[in-house]
Every structure is written in C-alpha cells, then in structure tokens.
Amino acid sequence: MNIEFIDIVQALIDGILYGSTYALIGLGFTLIFGAMEKLNMAYAASSIGGAYVGLGVSVLLSLPLYAIFLIGPIGGGLLSVLVYICCFRYLPSNNHLAALMASIGGLFFIDEIISHETDGSPLDFPELGIFSEAYFEIEFSDMFLGFRGDLIFVMFASFLAMLMLMYLLYRTRLGLATRAVSQQPIAAQLCGISIHQTNSVTFILAGVLGGIAGCLAAASVGVISPLLVLPLTVKGLVVTVIGGLGSIRGAIIAGLLVGGLESVFLLLRGVNERDIYVFLLLFVFLVFRPNGFFGAEIDRD
Amino acid sequence: MSILKVDNLCKNFGGVQAVNGLNFEINEGEIFGLIGPNGSGKSTTINVICGLYQPSEGSIFLNGKKINGFKPNQCVDMGISRTFQNIRLFGDLTVWQNLWVAWKDDRKNQGSWFSNWFGKSESREKLISELLSFSGLETRANDLASNLSFGEQRRLELARAVASKPKLIFLDEPAAGMNKEEVKELRDRIFRLRDLGITIFLVEHVMDLVMNVSNRITVLNFGKAISEGDPESVQNDKAVQEAYFGQ
Amino acid sequence: MNKFIKGLAVSALAFSMSAGVALAEKTVLISGWGAQSGPLKSFGINSETILKAAVDKINADGGVKLKDGSMAKMVYEYYDSRCNAEEGIALARKTATTTNTLIAIGPTCSGVAAASFGVFQKKVDDAGDTGLQMPLFTNTAVRNGLAKISQWTFRNTPNEPDMYDKLFAWIAKTRPELKTVYGGTETDQGHSAGTYRIVIIPAAVRHGFEWSEGPIEGVTGKIGEGADNVQKASSNWLMADTSFSVQARAFKKSKADIFVISSHPFTTCGILKELARQKASPKLIVGLTSSSSAEVMKGCPKQAEGMIIPTSFAPVTPEAKAVADVAAANGASADLHSAAAWENVMIIKDVMETVGVSANGENLQADRRAIRDGLEALKTTAGLIGTVTRNQEEGEALKPYVFVHAKGGNWEVLHDPR
C-alpha cells in the first residue's frame, strides 16, 4: 500500500479515538497510584471482569442491553474493592513488593476465572446502539477522513470521567481525604480520616471507572474475551508512566497519544513491529523523563 | 590546618532557601558543632557536603580539593563518613556484616579488587573486632541489626561510620532519644575518635553534649550562620538566644 | 467440579495400577491432550468430547479385539496442554514414559505440535537418537508440513494446500468476473499466518488472481515462494488485537474483488465488523479453515454472510451428522478439528485389531511400534465425509472436503467436490 499523508492523518485519528479506552484504563491505574503509591496490576483484569459481570447478570436476568452499562461499572467497583481487600488491605503498607505480587496474583485469578467460566472463547458484546452505527466522513480535498461514532462517544466519556474525577478529588471532602492519605498517611489518621475507608472508596471509584472502560472497550470491539486483559494491562501501565504516575490529565493525554502513535506505527511499520516502538517510547520516557508529562517528583526519599 | 572549607554554600528546594550563603572552615582534629533551631538547615548542610544533594551555589573543599557534586560513595572514598538523624542500618544484615559492608582497607595495603569483595583479610578481622568493642556490641556480633535496641543501633551506626576509616565524620544528632548515661558514653566515644585523629562535625540538639565536646560552634538560623565561636561565646550571643527563645 | 472429581478418580486409578492391584478388566489405553484452558480452550474441549463419544461407541460395540482374540475395553486419558509448548512437551514425555498409552492423540495447537513433535525420535531404529518412541496421531493442529518432523508422528488433518488450490480453481471457474485479491492474517498464530503466506495467497496467484497492488515479488504460485513478501504486502493484526481501523482501511483502499481473512474466529469477527462499518464491500471473502466453526456464527453472523471457507467437515453424510449430533448433545461442537478425533479413534481401533496388541501395556514398546508401522502402512482410511488418502512419506492425510459459506447464521455447503 502506498502511504499518503492523508493515510497518516487518518491513522492518527483512528488511533487517538481508540486511545480513549487506554486513557480510561490509565486513569484507574493513576488514581490508585496517586492514593497509595502502589501499582494495582489486577486493575485491567477487574475492569474487564466488571464488563463480564455486567454481561452475565444481564443475560441471566434477561435485562435490556443498556443494563450492561449500568451493572458493568457496579461489577467493576465490587471486583476492585475485592482486589483491595485481598491484595492491599492486610499487607504491610511499606511493602510495595508484596502488594505488587499479590495484585499480580489477583490478575491471574480473575483472568483465569473468566477463562474457566467462558471456556476462554470470546463472547458477543452489545454495541453502543446508534453510536456504533454512526460513522462520519469528512471530505478533505477529494479524500475522506472517517470517524467512528462509538469511539467518539468513548472519547467524550473519558473526558467526562476525567472532569468528574478532578471534581471529586479537588472539590469534595472525599478528594481531600484521598489526597491527605496519599501525602501524609499518619497525619491523616490523626485527623480522624480512616486510611482503609478512604482507600476502599478510591478503589471503588477506580473500579467503577474500570467497569465503564471495560464495557466501552468491549462495546467498541463488539466482543469480549479474556485475551483483552494482558494487552490492556500493559498499555494501561505504559499510559500511566508516560502521563506521569498519579496525574489525571496526564493519563488522558498519554492514552490518546499512545493510541495515536501506535496506529501510525502500525500503518508505517506493520503490526509485528508496532509494539516495539510503543515500548521504546516508554523506555525513552522512563530514562529521560521518568516523571512523565505531569507526574509529581517521585524520586523523593 | 583546615580539613574542610565551605564557601558561600547555598541550597534551595524549589523556592525555599534551606541553606543560604554558609561559610566555615574546620581544622584537622577538632570537634566542630553545628546547632540551630528546627528547620534551620543543619541536616541539609550535612547532606550537601556528604553528596546527597548538589549544592545550588558555593564550593566545598576537602583538604583543598573541591568536592562539589561528589556522590556519597565518592565522599567516603575521600575520607568523609556520616551517621543519619533517623538511624539507617541494614536491617537484614548482622551487626558484623553492617561493619563489613562499610569496611575499607588502608590505602597502602589495599588488597586486590578480588580480595576486597570476595576474600578474607586479617586487618579486616582486627578492625571489626576493635569496632565491636568500641561500640560495646561484642556479644551481638551475629544478631540482625533490626533486632538491636535503639541505643545499640545508634552505637552500631557510629561504628559503621568509623569502619570506612574516615578523616572527617559527620554525626547528625547522635544523642537524639538517649538518656543521660548513654549521652555520657557517647561523649566518651566522640573523644576517643578525636584522640584517634578523626575530625568530628557534630550536629546536635542536646546542648549539654555540644557545649561539652565542641571546640568551636556555628549557629544556624534560616539557613544562615548567625553566630560563631567557642561554646561559651556562642551561648552568650544575643542573636542565638533570640533565635532559640524568640524575643 | 466434575472434572476435579474425575481427575481424582483418574489419579486414584493410576495409583492403584502402580500399586500392583490387578484390574479385573482388560484395557487398551490411548491418551490425548489439547488446550483446555486459555483462549483456545474450545479446541481441547471439543476434541475430548468427541474422543470420549468415539471411545464409548467402540466399547458399546464390544471393545477392541486383542492379539489373543479376546476383547478389551478402550480407555482414554485427556490432559490440558494449555496451548503451551512446554506443557505439551511435558505431556508427550509423561504419557510416553509413565503410562501404558499405546498411541496418543493431540495436540490442538500448531505451536505445541511443532514443539512436541521435535522430542520424538526422528527416524525409527536410529539408536543414536534418544527421542520418544510412541506413535502420535494428531487431529487438530493443522499448520502445513508438521508430521514429517518425526516418523512417529502422524496427522489426520485437512490438507490445506490442496483445499485452497481447489477453492481458487473453483472460484476462477465459477466467478470469472473476480480478478484481484487482497488480504491479511494474524501474524502471531502459527497456523493462520503460515497458511496465509505459504498456502492461500500462492494458491490465488496460481489460479490467475492478481494482488490488488500489483504482483508481489517472488510469489510465483508455488507453495511457500515469496512467503515473507506476502506478509509484508498484506495488512495484518495480532491474535489479541481489538482495533482494526487501520487494517480495514487498507483492505478498503485496495479495492480488491476478493478479501482473504486468515485468522481465528475472534479476530475474524473483529476485522469483518470493521470492514462493514467502513462499508468496504468486496465481492467475495475467503476465510481460514479454522474459522468454519460455531464461534464465527455466534460472534458476527451478519458481517460474515457470504464468507467462503474450505473445510474437511460438514454434516453432509449420515455418519458426519451423527457425530455432529453426539457433540451437540454433549455441549460441544463438531468441526473440522474435533470431528477428526472421531476418525482418529476409529482408525486406531482398526490398526490395533489389524496388527494385534496386548492388553494393559504388556509388550508396550513392541505394540507401540506395531501400531506405528500399521498406521504407516495405511494407504486410505475411512473418514466421516468420505475416504481419506494418506501420504505416508510425510505422515499426512489428504482428506475430502467441501466448500461452505456463511448463510443466515449457519455454515452451509456451497460446493461439494467429493
């Protein structure tokens, strides 16, 4: 295929739109890191798990399709708080390694339960109704630029989620407590803030967000499969680091950036080399700008 | 003869001037005290000289050689060692191993690279057993450092700082949390180190100790030296009293 | 939990055997393994279900006749190899050296097959080669040219070079208006990518179809020639990919008459849906053999409508229909992979009876050798949809096939060249 400039623009658009699912996953990672300075490796698994819960419950009770998008986030929140209880709550708070390992255990556990229950085969996931049908084309000097309706919806959803999170974190008492706990856990406790309660709420929040992300990602693909978990985990981590651990707007911007660049790499270099460049990009960030776009100074003592 | 010379030393964190234009000179063999209220920049001064932070401005000379921006381990190689305000031992290592890690052979009979890292040496055995008796930890040599009592940990940390055979040693509040008896023991140890020819830089809150052991004292407030001199003159300095007790 | 109990029972059985408790019954043991966990789990589950049904059928008919004329029951053990090469090798070693398995069936994934065939003895009677000596008869792993790795390994899998050759010949004849072709594959699946670049595209070129962007360098129509260039010229994806915008655009831009989509069901549906969204409308879509399964019809029946796939199984004969029904009754599905398990078990029974074996693993090594030689001696075998010719130079099968296409949510037989 001879690649013209318009193709690159189109690939960038496709990728940025798809990148909004990365952004949503990145948000969850960064939220939990911001609250606890720990990585929840089971996050993408609980997000996809939430979407499965939504699908399962809706099918079992033969609820209308949109119910999935309500139950999915609830399921995500529940799974996430379960992960918190199993993998973080009772572990020594200064032992980051133990929490990391435990959450990797959680990742396997959730992923394998899904595989077991579904025989590992992909399930049909309802699409986003009219949004999925929608496909916009803009004429551009006798070329066409296409936009997927459902991905535009996902993108707006992720911006909305970002705004809501920022509001929650910076304008409410809950947000104040979260930030207090992350910055000065002992002092926060002395002020009567319960660390575990605050962390639970953070996990629920992240889980709900993850459930939304899982449902939207699955809806934009049209199928859901346990195969989605590992790539989403890795891409989520990449996005979180590039955006800056703990930075909300960073996660959004990095999600879109990674999505867009990935798509361009795919167009220019083929699918076999696509991810190499994504990881090289991550490496460059880690070495030359380890705090990402907007991350706080994490190299503190 | 001066062993350490600090010239117009500045360190700022973001907008905060932690150390602001500090000058002093320490003579070989003396005990130099640095005091000041909380947050006056004492620990930062040590951290900058020992290589934890880069100075924002100014120069540090050790025996006339500029050591600005040296890493902590390079500073140790130059003959500087230190203790920490909140004890930092290697908790998973035994007392003996803690000393072993810091131990360095004399430059003149420095063995090969291999024997330093992997071999045995008599001078090492001798030095470590001396350090154990110096710190009164002979019976605990094979216990994990994390199992020591607070006082023992302080003593071990001091011994570890000595194990690298420094010419100049920085003690960051070595008496914090000690009772009178322990402070007395510490004083004796400091004197013994001085008698071995080691220069001592003492940052301390326990006035009793500083005033008793120091040859000279500098008082720091808001990152600036507000008074210098022998213990007596510093004690009587009005500026110092103001800094500590307010007006 | 059923499997758990069954597993306990199996290991208890193995224990009692090893403890020397004589079993009342005479048995001949066959073993199987395949992916029963992970994303390709359905392969192993379908295979085991049909394997079990075939074994039950044999036992219901009296069992296997032994060398001494008495009858023995056929028993089987099935293991999960997780589509993981290391596991597959461990299982090959385990069954060959710790059980009385006379012959094994498996594995399901081509990657595992390529790996585990390598631990078998390359040439029989080569004393210097310490590889395993137990016959293996594969039903699922279909990537081209695997069985020749060892003389102990055989396959009863579709012969894709032949099937795609005939498919494109048929298309050229019946749809002369189609001229150009474009396609893509999932590059990290050995079978999909291998078949695509080595078999499918050369077959299309051989029958006069032109790559839509002009001839690919080195592709002459001969199998395998220019394979790397084929992959480079195509628009590909990975097994776990979820976004196909860029690839679908390339398909659309190619304006080819025929799209070739060589991948497993999950991504086949992904790319089909994206093509539909971008309103790319080829005149014909050709799919990979493995996609002629129930999953595609579950995942994207609307978008797959009209896709043509050659397959070595379809319920077009009473026997085939019966197997499909048995599978469905047990919650599995019979497709070109799993249905072959039935054929394999039946062939194994015939070979055992022809060469004459002993029960309970007496003369184990001699019996294994006899079965291997017996398998190798077969020129043809009975298949569910017709007679299977065997190419024993390579240990492969030349199976009859039909062309199916997706219609109204089902795979329907489009052309039956038998």
Added chain:
Amino acid sequence: MDYYLGVFQTIGVHTLLGLSAYILLLTGQVSMAQIGFFAIGAYSSGVLTVIFSWNIYPALAFGALLASFFAFLVGFPALRVKGLMLVIATIAFSEIVRLITFNFVWMVEKDGIMVGAEGAQGFREIRYFTTNGWDSSQVVLLIWIFVAIVMAMLWWLDRVKAGAVLRAVGNDELAAQSSGINLTTVKVAAMTAGGFIAGLGGGLYAHAVSYVDHITFTILMATFAISYPILGGTKNVFGTLLAVIFIQGILIEAFRFLEDWRLIIFGLLIILVMNFMPDGLVSIFKKSNPGKGN
C-alpha cells in the same frame, strides 16, 4: 521415567530463572527483564548449535555471555528508575526482546529441511541433545550441575563481602552509598550476573525442550521468574528452589488433573502467601520474623 526427568529439567531451568531474579532482588530491584535475558540466551545458543553446528558448551557460554552483555547495557538506564518504575521499565525491555524474537527469521537448509528461527512460527528442531545421543538423564544431570554451581556460587556470595553489599543496597540504598558503596557498580554487576544466569537457563531450556518461540517469553514467564524468589523469600538460595519445586513440581505437574484450576490456584496462592507471609515461604522456618528494615 523420562517424564519425571522432564519435570526435573523444568524445575532446574526455572530454578536458574528464579535465581537470576533472586540476585537482583537482593539489591532491592524487582526485574521483569529476566525473561528477556532468558530469551536472548535461548535464541543465541540455539542459533549456534543449529545453524553453526557448534558444540553445546561454547554455545551455552556464548548465550549466557550475550545475555549478560545485554543485562550490563540495561543496567545503566535501569539505575535511573527505581521500585515500581523499574518493574514497568523491565516489562518494556522483555516485551521488546519478545517482539524481536517474534520478528527474528534466520533459516538455513540442513539435510534437506529448513532449520532455524522462523519469526512467529518459532525456532524448532533445536535437537542437539537427541541427535548426539544424550538421553534425558544426562540432560537432567547437565542442567542440575549448572544449577548446583550457580547455587553454590550464590551461597558462597552470601559469605563474602559482596553478598553483604548486595543486601545492604537492597536494605537501604542511601545508607549503602553513604557507607562508601558505589551503587552503579553494585547494581550493574547484579544485573549482569542475573543476565548471565538467565541466559544460561535460556540456553539449557531451548536445548532441553528443543523448541522456543515468542510465546515462551511473555509476561507470564517474567512473573514466574520473580515470583519464585519473592514466594521463596530472599533469606537464602534454597527459598527460590523450594518455590520452584512447589510451583512447577507440585502445583503444575502433580496437580495436572486439576486442569485450569491450577492457574486459578496459582493466583490465589500468591495472594495468600503475600497476605500471610509477606517475606516469603521461607519465613515458615524462621523462628522470629524480623521485619524488613526501613
């Protein structure tokens, strides 16, 4: 018998992989790069015996050295990142290596068939052992001789200053540096040694199983690699061995009849061990449990 030997081979190779992560864990670095070094060792030694018909020993040595060279190179940028960021950075490294093996094609014709690495189709027919008449027990012996040597070296390391220095860095980097330890030297040396051990393990693995492909080197295996020393604890080298025997020998092999429940149990097990024994399985054998310093 052969089967049990195969299990011993697996345990041996995984022990090497675990020990390569162990030595880094001593310095407080959680490295997911070990599987990348393992892949480098596997592919390079495989290329040497298959394509260049080298003898196994120089091929293994070359694989291990090449892996340690890459580890040495990775060691420097890895110094700049710590803790969880190092985990992510090393995941990126391993994934890059995996994707390179995924794209790596080097085939030659030998005895009428094409042998060598074939990109996504993997690297088949690494049959040095079988074609040279080694039986499985000899392969097991070879692997375990290497395991024994590496374990003895690491055991000895804990008895000389170098071992104490590694642990000192793991306990408190700043205090170690202030005790005169050059962090760059120690961390890069640990990374290099870890790379060597992993590369050796990779070479042995490739030849023992005769086939490798990129799927062998996913994050799953990287996770196994670090989970051995973390589950086993870093008290001494036997913890890692114990964890490998427990996971590969008991969980994966002995409980094969549990089918896919095994991986579910593996996940659960990690969670349980981390909750009840955050210092690893070895802490069962310790009377007192001195918490980590810091």
